[in-house]
Amino acid sequence: MKTADVAVIGGSAAGLMAALTVKKRYPDKKIVVIRNVSKTPVPCGIPYIYGILKDVGKNIIQDQGFLDKGIDIITLEVASVDRSRKIIKFVDNSTLGYDKLILGVGSKPFMPPMPGINLKNVFAVSKEPEHLQKLYNALKNAKNVVVIGGGFIGVEMAEQVAKMGGAASKDHICSTQDSGSSVQVTVVEMLPHCLMLACEEQYCVEAENELGKMGITVLTNRQVKSMEGNGTVSVVTLNTGETLAADLVIIGIGAVPNIELAEKMGLKADPRAGIAVNEYMQTEDPDIYAAGDCASKFSFITGKPTGIRLASVACSEGMIAASNLYKHTRKTFGALGAFATSVGNRCFAAAGLSTKSAADEGIDVIIGEAVAANRHPGGMPGCITDMKAKLLFRKDNGKIIGGHVSGGEAAADMVNILAVAIQRGLTAEELATMQYATHPMLTASPLFYHIMLAAENAAFELTK
């Protein structure tokens, strides 16, 4: 029987990070990554297949870099795992023995039990290349696309499908337009705004405005009741009674952890929370760890169970799990929620809580905001005159628990400053008086660097 010192089931973010970490920390261990897809798409890159990359094959994580490091890859579906004998059995009846096992089996799109869900041209955004290719083929002929769900995946898919149909966006210089196509895209969101689970309401409105400028219709406060069609979807009916013409529907309303294998293995797992792990990312079985979308998580800020499933969380967890295999050295401090996206001509990023989610948690906050150009002077190339930052500090201890940025491409790394600040519990006072690198071509003026300014505004409020 073939054996591995460490077997990793799952070849996406958590699994690959776990494999890389094992190989670094225990270079003599034999590591096998097992996956059930022919190739692994870059998960966050999936929407960009359609409007920018124009090719499913351009959004694949290349195996070679992992093979070169001595990580083996097996492309086979796992049938079962015998924990007592420590043997993985595949669907072709082959087997693999293991000493330590990491489950990074991910999540799958949530498909609501809704009339019409099985009609042709109703697509989830899954992580199988063949499925993504089918979606691409169908999109090329679609005239009316309805996207159900206005979270990150829904908004990004809507933007890219519109771009596929010729809508202008900031990377128009680099993207080529599909000849002759024209598509009407509509986003249906249950909440009052798109992106609302992560972003400040005012930035959600900005994102919706960007979608609007691209010709995308955004319908909020609405739910899809049913889809109808003669074999193929043709109409989407909303709970308001409105009907939308639709020859293609994309569903992006969240993901649910893959727990079937873990349940078969007799490991504790919950359909919503995922496979139960402790802070070392260890399951009930001391030789089995889980990380990423399939693993249970708690919020860094509230300590409560959370459904934050992000590649950044998966990577952190994969690294922690792998580091702990032979000796517990690292604990997870919980999922933070650090997001970034690009919608039309603006970028949006967020870390931690929003004003709404803080209120929902009953946490009193002091807010500091700033608006300034992202270049200095304002005539420098690439200037967005109204780049914005909004920081939330706990009223009781003054520590930052949320950070939001809207504007240029630096939004992502500006929010990473805030993500680090949240993870380390910095105060407004500290963030206000820190020294930040600035440059005319790259950032706001040092007089108006957004984080400094927003923090100083909050620091002043906290002294009142």
Next chain:
Amino acid sequence: MKTADVAVIGGSAAGLMAALTVKKRYPDKKIVVIRNVSKTPVPCGIPYIYGILKDVGKNIIQDQGFLDKGIDIITLEVASVDRSRKIIKFVDNSTLGYDKLILGVGSKPFMPPMPGINLKNVFAVSKEPEHLQKLYNALKNAKNVVVIGGGFIGVEMAEQVAKMGGAASKDHICSTQDSGSSVQVTVVEMLPHCLMLACEEQYCVEAENELGKMGITVLTNRQVKSMEGNGTVSVVTLNTGETLAADLVIIGIGAVPNIELAEKMGLKADPRAGIAVNEYMQTEDPDIYAAGDCASKFSFITGKPTGIRLASVACSEGMIAASNLYKHTRKTFGALGAFATSVGNRCFAAAGLSTKSAADEGIDVIIGEAVAANRHPGGMPGCITDMKAKLLFRKDNGKIIGGHVSGGEAAADMVNILAVAIQRGLTAEELATMQYATHPMLTASPLFYHIMLAAENAAFELTK
């Protein structure tokens, strides 16, 4: 006699930040900013007047925003300050009484006592609009420009002068070429590399390569011995005996604090260190504070006196000084040194110590490095496949003391993550397992986010 509650002498970064801070914290106080230049250029924007903005007037800090906040501005040279009577006397014999005084009088370019320094067409890079206009006029006719000094100001001036002469650079889409001009630019640097006081040697080499691609000659390990010419400079002679044709010379070899006024006032000041202040940015006179380039500073990392004169330090100090005027609430923690620049097609940023400066200080370090694309997948627009990060951690306590990034425009804010990490003493372990926002259009893959990867490499070294 006119009076102000708070008088600020100096209208650039430190002075303006001080005025803004007083106005926020003490809105009822009458604040006057006094300056000796007609208008205040954006200090960091000065090089970009020449290659991008093409107009000195486009690089001016607009007064209106400050006037609108109720901050008065006086454009007059100060003749003297009577500290016992708390009266400022101007060169036109007018006076202004004050209760609290902040000195933000800045620095001036260091002009070496060198043969030929007074020849025509030998320019310092000062902060007077009229002088900058003269330089612009002279550059339009220059064919051979020698830049003495390969620090930030020298490298940026060289790049922009070359661009003025038609050299291509990444913002070529936005900039217009001066018709028919053509200029040969040479940088002379005393140290083995340009930018070496702030950046890692390998990144200095990258920056020099970028300059080379723009047709700029970089001569290192050389000093200028003299300049010659018949009234106007025509030749620069180096200590190696080499001679360079030069119809225009730009000197950018550092700045010295303006201490003349402080000395006249009887305040303790040193020609190199500047006006002596305590950690509250307070001078010997309890009612007088100093901030920015003119004020003495110590290094955040070593605690020793330092010559780090940056707008970001000035802004932090201006804010601290102003906050302390009526009650000491904030201390400076020392100058960190957080830099960013753009050279040709790459950006470079640094915070804290370099490998060399750490060695000079006798600090043993563990280094973690990472190279990865700044987009994911690599086919996304704006991808720089070899963006790099290099982090330095103290061997004794594991805390980060230096961070360096080379690559795309995010370099500045990625270094700001590291600047915050340095200021808060984060470890490699902490930076490795943190969660960072990533996005295909904006950052590296979460599997290869540069800071995480470099920190994990260092964390692993530290466990050995």
